[in-house]
Structures are given as structure tokens and as C-alpha cells.
Amino acid sequence: MTIADRYRARADAFEQKIANVRPEQWGDPSPCAKWTALEVVDHVIDMHGVMLGEAIPRTEDPLADFREARRQVLDALTSDRAKTEVSTPGGPMTLEDHVDRVVSDDLVLHGWDLARATGQDETIPATDVERLWATATAVPPELMERFRTPGAFGPGIEVYGAEVPVPEDAPLQDRLLGYVGRDPVSKDP
Template identity: 55%
Template structure:
């Protein structure tokens, strides 16, 4: 007798959304950069004038907190960035992934500095993309390969060309949070990565001070 495999249970397996998968990939890449930082490098100057390497991670965690705020949530208790940058990031990441993997929360429409949008779209457009850009900052500050994933560069290009001026205003997302700096002009024949960096306020040719 031929027996049929019962696969009905598979309908109960939650499917990860494209946004959640994209966040996961970017968070994995950013976390790998944190892991690669040597203890003595955390005080290294970053391409962001007022930030060292530790401050770059601090900013990313602050942006995770900003994603929770429209739902009146806060980050779970965790070590601070000063105590353990990796543990602090992993805890913040878990909080955001909880939102992305809970459909009724992910699809909730909330007010954001960019106008009404779903929680998952807000995460995708802000902190998820932010990890790609600030991954470059962390890599430059600590001597890692600063090359962005080419597919990420292509995906970012259309949006970065039209950065709203209000996102260049300090603290638009909350106290101490700066999203984009003033545009840095780069040559028109520069690589797409360098042109994106210039548009978000980075000097692609930045090198750490001696």
C-alpha cells in the first residue's frame, strides 16, 4: 500500500517576510563586524566626526529603540554598549526581530518622522538600511573591509538619491540621533558605493587619523 506523506503541519510553519529576511541578513553582517573589532579598537575614531567605533554601535542600538517607540515599547534589559557592544546589539536585534516575526505588530501602521507607515516598513527603511551604511563606518574605523554588498548598493541607489532634507536634521528621530549628514560632493565618475556615501554625508576617501 502506498502511504502518503502528511505535510499538513507545514502550513503551520511561519513564513519569514522579505523585510524580515533582509533585516536578518543585514543584522548578521553588522554583527560580524562587531565581532571582528579588537578590544583596543573600540575607541578608534570613525568617519562620523563625533563618534568612535563604539559610538557607531551605540547609534545603531539607539535606532533599534526608535523602531520600538511608536508601539510604546522599549529595549529589553541588556548590557550597555560600554559594557559589551556585542551583547547590547544582540539584545536590541532580538527586540526588533520580535516585531518583524509577529504579523499583528509588523503590519501595524504608526506615525513616524517620515509619515504614517507600517512597523515593518519603518524598520526596513530606517534601521535595517542603516546597518549597511554604518557597517561601512565601523569597518573603516577598525581596519575591516569597507566594501558594501553590491546588491545592497544597487538597491539603495534609487532611495539615497532623494534623501529628504528633514532626515539631515539632527535629532529628527529622537534625542542624540542623527540620520544623515550634509552631502559630500564626489566625482561623477566615482563608484556607485562612493556616490551613495557622499549623498549620505560621508567622505568615501576618509582614513583614520594617525
């Protein structure tokens, strides 16, 4: 699967979750500390802009705003711009690799957050769980500490929360969620 294909599949799933949110649910708390369901979507849209180096225009419609952010990222991923080198906190990499490692993975984890906040199906595709587990657990301890430190990558940015203990024999999705700072068991955000 290409990076653009992986992004497209994850964006499809996230877009469907946005479409399924009822208007009265936008203010519901999410598993992300201090964020509502709407703020989870706003964050994802903001991160699309960060990847592109420009803010995504906003309206009063989160679904339309996400679709625009998605369109812009897909345009970049399917153009010569994808191979352009960009500066990142992890060092220089191509734009497509940066999208793949940040915003594409965000679609999976924040898709779970949005599903939890709004009572939707929380199942993450097994291939995504395995890929994100391998990526997260490969982060060196000193960098993981930085990932868990609020503000380490800029004001208001927290990559992962404090690890939530999960039994070793729990399903891999639960272990992944606990590792990145989410409580897969408690339904309280």
C-alpha cells in the same frame, strides 16, 4: 527577499563587524562626527529600541547587546506586530516598513562606518548600494535639507551629513557614501 530576510542578512553582516572589533579599537574615531566605534554600535542599538518603542537593555558587551536588540526586532518582524501601524517622522507606516527604511538601512551605512573605524572590509553588497542609492536620491530636496540638519528629528539626531563631493564616474558605493555625508576616499574619520 522579505523585509525580515533583508534585515536578517544586514544584521548578520553588522554582527560580524562587531565581533571583529578588537577591544582596543572601541574608542577609535568613526566617520560619524564625534562618534567612536563603540558609539556607532550604541547608536544602532538605540535605533532598534526606537523602532520597538522601548529601550534595549545594556550590558558591558556590545556584541551581546546587539544580539539582544536584533532578537527583539526579528521577533517583531516575524509576528503580527510587523503589520501594526506606527507613527513616524515620514508619516504612518507599518512597523516592518519603518524597520526596513530606518534601522535596516542603518545597519548598512553604520556597518561601513564601523568597518572604516576599525580597519575591516568596507565593501557594501552591490544590491544594498543600489537600493540605498535609489532611496536616498529619491528624497525630495526640501526633505533632504531636513535630513542634513542636525536635530531636525530630535536632539542629537542627524540623518545624513553634508554631501561630500565625489566624481560622477566613481563607483556607486563611493557616490552613495558621499551623498549621505561620508568621505569614501579619506581614511581619516
